[in-house]
Every structure is written in C-alpha cells, then in structure tokens.
Amino acid sequence: MVDLFDFILDESFDDEEDSEKLLTVSELNNEIKDLIERHFLRIWVEGEVTNFHKSDRGHWYFSLKDSYSQIRAVCFSRQNSRLGFSIEDGTHIQVWGKLTIYEQRGEYQIVVESLAPFGKGAIQEAYEQVKEKLEKEGLFDESRKRSLPAFIRRIGIVTSLKGAAIKDMLKMFEEVENLYVTLIPTRVQGEGASLSISNAIELANLHNFQCLDKDKIDVLIVGRGGGSVEDLWAFNEEIVARAIANSSIPIISAVGHERDFTIADLVADLRAPTPTAAAKMIVEARKELINRLNRSKNSLIEKIRFRLISMENRINKLRSPLERTDTRIKDLQITLNRYNQRLKDSLRARISNDKDKLFLIKDKLTPAAILSILQKGRSDYLLLKQRLISNRYFVEKFRNALEIKEASLRARSPLAILERGYAIVFDQDGKVIRDSSQVVDGEEIKIKLAKGRITSIVTDREI
Incomplete structure (x- = not known):
C-alpha cells in the first residue's frame, strides 16, 4: 500500500517551486481528500462507539475510538435502516466503508456502508435487539409456518458455491430419482452477504412467479456450513429474516451450527442443524413418500385382485342357474308346442261345429220369421222411446233443483x-x-x- 505521506520523502519534490504555490483552505482540503480517497479504498475498522448522535433524517454520526485515538464516522439512514439493530456509546463494532475528508471542517472520516457488532457482548446485544423486534411482529409464531409439501420435485438452494455444504447436499440428492435442484449462488459471509442472501430468496420467488408449474421450486434451503459467530452473522440480519418471512416458498434454514439458533432459524418454516441434515430431511421424506405410494399401489392391486376373484365366483354362481334355466326353457317350448297344436285342433272343431249351426239357423230364417222379429223390435223401440222422454223430464227437473241448491250453498260459502x-x-x-x-x-x-x-x-x- 502506498503511504499517505510518501510524497514528503520524494526526492523529486521541489521545495522552492511548491513553496511559491499559494493554496486556499478549500483547495488544500480538496487535494488531501483526493489523495486519501485514491490511496485508501474501502477499509475495515473496529473500535468503540462514542459521541453517538442520530439526526432527524435518521443518519448516524459518531466516533470510533480505541485506547489512543479516535476517528469520526457517519452511517446514512439508507444503510443503517437495513441493520435491524442500533448502536450507542460504548458499543464495540467493526465498520466497512470509505475513508474521506469532510472539507468544510477539514476533518477526515469514514463513510460507513456496513457495520456489525464486534466481540461476544456486542454481538449478543445486537442479536437480542433483532430477535425482540421480530418476535413482537409475530415472525417467529408457529401458526404462520408451513409444512413441507407432500411431493417435492424441485429444490432450490441458496448458499455459496465454494463451500463444502453444496457438494454434500448435491451428493445426497443424487440418490433420489426425478429430484431436481436449482442453485441460487450467494455470499454467505462478509460485506454484503445479508443483502446477497435476501436478493437470492427474492429471485427464487420471482422464478416461481414467472416459470411453468413443472419448473417451480417446491422448497428452498437457505444456509451454509459451520463457522464462527461472526462468520454466521449474515443469517442474523433483519433483511434476511424478512426475506424468509415474505417468501411464498417454504424455507428450511440450514446454518451449520448445532447448539445456537440464528434469527433465520427462528423465522424459517423448518430448521435443520446443518445443510447436510436439511438434504437428508428431504431425501428421507421423498423416500417415505415413495414407500407410501408403493404400499398404496400394492394394496390397490390386492384389492383389485380380490375384487376380480369375487366377481368371477359370482359369475360362476349365476352361470349354473342360467344353464338350468336354458333346460327349463326348452321343456317349456315343447309344452308350448303341444298346447299350440291342441288349440289349433280345438279351433278347427269349433269352426266346424259353428258352421253346422249356421246351416241350421239359415233354414229357420224364413221371411215370416224375419218379419215377426222386426215387428217385435219396433214395439220394443217405441216402448223404450217413451221411457226415455219420461226420464229426460225427470233429469231436467232434478238439474234445476240441484242448481238452486248450489246457488244457495255458494251464497253461504266463506x-x-x-x-x-x-x-x-x-x-x-x-x-x-x-x-x-x-x-x-x-x-x-x-x-x-x-x-x-x-x-x-x-x-x-x-x-
């Protein structure tokens, strides 16, 4: 690294020439600012917070100090709003930012782009702040957490491609047929890790929104292998917790630590102690599903086989009476033919007998006999006609009386x-x-x- 003041020892520095150049304070500060920003890019600095002040716009102004020195720092609201925890005088932190100079006062400072607690006490305090805030909002409630889908076809993995975790998971997934994996690479530690993780989760959800059903991710594993508390800190960031809570895809948090819980673990739908354990969880669930389907298939085949045997037995039972019925029908056909013949013989005899009677009647139907029958019929007709006239008069009289009664009843009707x-x-x-x-x-x-x-x-x- 080039020392900030290397130019002082430069032998080519011409004291007489530069001494004649007169600078204003602003020009001097501007040159110093340019020199600092060119030779000091973004840097990590750790120290204790002092002189902390929060402006009306949400910007943080403070100084970082150690036993001997201090430096001014500013963290604008756009950056500190994503942290999920606050700082105060005495908080021990590490900051990552750009070294510059505040020209109006000629003071050099760090413009903080990211910061994290430093030391166990500060880390635990920041962890508790985020945890308390999200717990009050209900993000840890079991009622909002979802179970894994019954049939998992595609798994999304949000992790670093450089770690051992991804290799172990992919090796386990190879054991299962028709199980597909979508990788969403991300940083899992260091500057920008939390933003990278949250963006990866949002990208997976966007993928599900735009893709076909067959390509949708059924469950998302978010995690990394083991490490120190500082290494795992990105999974305690509020921005990651909210991305998990807002995900439409069920999420398994799989951060490589056995005893402690990250904020991501508390918000996720399911927690696995390690990425390998998360993969094993899905593989075993898939195998159990396949076993259940096989058992159901075998049970169904057995039921169908039993049903077929039962129906075959029933058909055999019905076939025997049908065979007897066929014999009975043949016997009835013979009997029917016999009766048919008898009927024909009987009709022939009846016709012959009636023919003989007709000949006898023909002999009796003389003109005198016919005239006698006609005269008797005429007499009977006249008698019936007279009776009909009498009955018609009686009916008319009865009808009139009935109409009178009907009118009387109608008048009295409610x-x-x-x-x-x-x-x-x-x-x-x-x-x-x-x-x-x-x-x-x-x-x-x-x-x-x-x-x-x-x-x-x-x-x-x-x-």
Whole structure:
C-alpha cells in the first residue's frame, strides 16, 4: 500500500517551486481528500462507539475510538435502516466503508456502508435487539409456518458455491430419482452477504412467479456450513429474516451450527442443524413418500385382485342357474308346442261345429220369421222411446233443483263472503279469532283475504 505521506520523502519534490504555490483552505482540503480517497479504498475498522448522535433524517454520526485515538464516522439512514439493530456509546463494532475528508471542517472520516457488532457482548446485544423486534411482529409464531409439501420435485438452494455444504447436499440428492435442484449462488459471509442472501430468496420467488408449474421450486434451503459467530452473522440480519418471512416458498434454514439458533432459524418454516441434515430431511421424506405410494399401489392391486376373484365366483354362481334355466326353457317350448297344436285342433272343431249351426239357423230364417222379429223390435223401440222422454223430464227437473241448491250453498260459502271484502283472522295456532279478547298486544296474527294472506302484529284492541 502506498503511504499517505510518501510524497514528503520524494526526492523529486521541489521545495522552492511548491513553496511559491499559494493554496486556499478549500483547495488544500480538496487535494488531501483526493489523495486519501485514491490511496485508501474501502477499509475495515473496529473500535468503540462514542459521541453517538442520530439526526432527524435518521443518519448516524459518531466516533470510533480505541485506547489512543479516535476517528469520526457517519452511517446514512439508507444503510443503517437495513441493520435491524442500533448502536450507542460504548458499543464495540467493526465498520466497512470509505475513508474521506469532510472539507468544510477539514476533518477526515469514514463513510460507513456496513457495520456489525464486534466481540461476544456486542454481538449478543445486537442479536437480542433483532430477535425482540421480530418476535413482537409475530415472525417467529408457529401458526404462520408451513409444512413441507407432500411431493417435492424441485429444490432450490441458496448458499455459496465454494463451500463444502453444496457438494454434500448435491451428493445426497443424487440418490433420489426425478429430484431436481436449482442453485441460487450467494455470499454467505462478509460485506454484503445479508443483502446477497435476501436478493437470492427474492429471485427464487420471482422464478416461481414467472416459470411453468413443472419448473417451480417446491422448497428452498437457505444456509451454509459451520463457522464462527461472526462468520454466521449474515443469517442474523433483519433483511434476511424478512426475506424468509415474505417468501411464498417454504424455507428450511440450514446454518451449520448445532447448539445456537440464528434469527433465520427462528423465522424459517423448518430448521435443520446443518445443510447436510436439511438434504437428508428431504431425501428421507421423498423416500417415505415413495414407500407410501408403493404400499398404496400394492394394496390397490390386492384389492383389485380380490375384487376380480369375487366377481368371477359370482359369475360362476349365476352361470349354473342360467344353464338350468336354458333346460327349463326348452321343456317349456315343447309344452308350448303341444298346447299350440291342441288349440289349433280345438279351433278347427269349433269352426266346424259353428258352421253346422249356421246351416241350421239359415233354414229357420224364413221371411215370416224375419218379419215377426222386426215387428217385435219396433214395439220394443217405441216402448223404450217413451221411457226415455219420461226420464229426460225427470233429469231436467232434478238439474234445476240441484242448481238452486248450489246457488244457495255458494251464497253461504266463506269464500263468497271474503269476495265481498270480509276477512278471516287466525291466531298463531291456526284457530279462527272471533273475539278481540282471544289475542294480546304484540301477538302475531294471520289474515285470510279473498286472494292471499297477510301476517300482522296486534298493536291495539277494543273489547
């Protein structure tokens, strides 16, 4: 690295020439700023927070100090709003940012782009701050967590491609047929890791929104292999927790640590102690599903086989009576033929007999006999005609009397009375109300009119 003040020892530095150049304060500060920013790119610095102040716009202004020195720092609201925890005087942190100079006062400072707690005490305090905040919002509630899908066809993995975790998981997934993996590479530690992880989760969800159903990710594994608390800190960041909570894809958090829980573990739908354990969880679930399907298939085949045997036995049982029925039909056919022949013989005999009788009747039907029959018929006709006239008179008389009775009954009918504007009132039990004392105020009554009914409520009575 080039030392900031190497130019002081440069032998080519011409004291006399530069001494004649007169600089304003602004020009001097501007040259120093340019020199600092060119020779010091982004750097990591750790120290204790002092003189902390938060502006109305949310910017953080503070100094970092150690036992001997201090340096001013600023962290703008756009950066600190993503942290999920706050700092105060005495907090021990490490910051990553750009070294520059505040020209108006000639003070050099660090413009902080990211910061993290430093030391166990500070890390635990920041962890508790994020945990308490998200817990109050209900992001850890079991009621909002989802079970893994019954059939997992495609798995998404959000992790680093350089670690051993991805190799172990892919090796396990190779054991299962028709199981597909979509890799979403991300940084898992260091500067920008939390943003990279949250972006990867959002990318997986965007993929599901745009792709065909067969290519959709069924479950997402978010994690990494083991490491120190500082190495795993990205999985405690609020931005990662919210990305997990907002995911439409069920998520397994698989950060490589056995005893402690990261914030990601608490928000995720399911937690696995390591990435390998997460892969094993899915593989075993898939194998169990296949076993259940095989058992169901075998059970179904057995039921179908039993059903076929049962139906075959039933057909055999029905076939025997049918065979006996066939024999019976043949016997009945013989009997029917026999009766048919008898009927034909009987009809021939009857026709022959009737023919003989017709010849006898023909001999008896002389003109005198026919005339006698006609005269008797005419006499019977005249007698019946006279009776018919008498009966017609009686029927007409009876009809007139019936019409009079009908008119009288119609006039007395309740329906005829209703036609004249009257009504019949019933109580709730369907009994006719004839007296106002039969009801009370507020009672529901029904009123029958000539056409239709009315339901009413008693509001007043006169007894």
